[in-house]
Amino acid sequence: MDIRYYIFLSLALFVIGIIGVLTRRNAIIVFMCIELMLNAVNLLLVAFSKMHHLAAGAANPTAGSEAQLFVFFIMVVAAAEVSVGLAIIVMLYRNTHSVDINFLNRLKH
Amino acid sequence: MGITQILFWILAAASLLSALMVVISKSPVYSVIWLIVTFFTISAHYVLLNAQFLAVVNIIVYAGAIMVLFLFVIMLMNLNKETEPQKNRWLKLIGAVAGGCLLVVMVAALRDTDSRMAQLGSGNIGLIQNLGAVLFKEYVVPFEISSILFLSAMVGAVVIGKKEDSKVVDIAGDEAKRRVAEARESMGV
Numbered sequence: 001m002d003i004r005y006y007i008f009l010s011l012a013l014f015v016i017g018i019i020g021v022l023t024r025r026n027a028i029i030v031f032m033c034i035e036l037m038l039n040a041v042n043l044l045l046v047a048f049s050k051m052h053h054l055a056a057g058a059a060n061p062t063a064g065s066e067a068q069l070f071v072f073f074i075m076v077v078a079a080a081e082v083s084v085g086l087a088i089i090v091m092l093y094r095n096t097h098s099v100d101i102n103f104l105n106r107l108k109h
Numbered sequence: 110m111g112i113t114q115i116l117f118w119i120l121a122a123a124s125l126l127s128a129l130m131v132v133i134s135k136s137p138v139y140s141v142i143w144l145i146v147t148f149f150t151i152s153a154h155y156v157l158l159n160a161q162f163l164a165v166v167n168i169i170v171y172a173g174a175i176m177v178l179f180l181f182v183i184m185l186m187n188l189n190k191e192t193e194p195q196k197n198r199w200l201k202l203i204g205a206v207a208g209g210c211l212l213v214v215m216v217a218a219l220r221d222t223d224s225r226m227a228q229l230g231s232g233n234i235g236l237i238q239n240l241g242a243v244l245f246k247e248y249v250v251p252f253e254i255s256s257i258l259f260l261s262a263m264v265g266a267v268v269i270g271k272k273e274d275s276k277v278v279d280i281a282g283d284e285a286k287r288r289v290a291e292a293r294e295s296m297g298v
Contacts, residue, residue: 001117003225008216009121013128013147015212020132022204028137028183032144035175036128039151042167046235047227050158054228065234065243071163072244075170076255080262082175086182087270093186094272 006047013040027089027099031082038078042071113229116157124150137183141176148172158227160235 020033049067056063
């Protein structure tokens with residue numbers, strides 16, 4: 001499969017995530033769109049790893065496994081990030097009784 | 110056009126559609142469910158690329174753990190109705206246009222790149238046998254450091270999510286005093 005199709009697919013998923021972050025006001029949905037962007041990057045990394053593996057050929061049979069381990073570590077960090085982020089959202093809801101991120105502008109006062 | 114190509118296009122259409130539904134859905138619960146569908150299609154992409162370990166980890170970690178956490182938080186806040194105020198549709202339009210401009214610019218920049226092939230359905234670097242050996246031989250230090258990251262994230266989540274300290278201490282103190290008083294009363298002291 002041509003790598004450009006994977007690039008365009010990941011780009012489309014990433015842009016959908018960006019549009020969600022820019023247009024939605026619900027903090028939980030903004031957070032989910034960030035997860036979507038992370039997954040688009042993961043998909044592209046795996047596709048690049050398989051491209052690298054095919055290019056290296058029989059000379060290096062484990063070429064490209066670093067990229068897949070990188071995806072694994074991105075998933076680890078994403079899990080830690082989600083736990084802290086959801087705790088922050090719960091805290092925000094407890095203080096303002098809403099998850100509208102427009103209320104966060106009072107942080108500047 | 111082989112079967113893998115047809116599968117790729119079907120999966121690409123499914124993931125794009127479900128990702129769009131995440132953004133479009135009004136209710137947060139529907140957004141979570143569409144995001145789970147997106148993660149399953151991305152896992153199917155991993156299987157198509159013969160990265161089975163990442164496909165399984167993606168399903169377990171994302172669809173199994175993270176999305177359940179999201180659902181718990183939404184249920185906890187009782188947000189399963191349309192609570193989002195619909196205001197300022199110009200901002201939404203500008204956000205969509207900005208994202209579309211980014212997509213157009215990136216596609217135009219990457220359209221003329223070299224055509225390289227990604228290996229579909231063969232090659233065993235994505236299997237646990239290879240990845241486990243690389244992970245525990247060359248990347249064992251980052252692996253152990255990530256456990257410290259998890260520990261700090263856990264402590265951080267508990268500290269952030271906890272109620273105010275003074276209230277907790279007061280309630281606990283009152284409860285203890287009440288119990289001591291009850292115990293004394295029952296003993297007739």
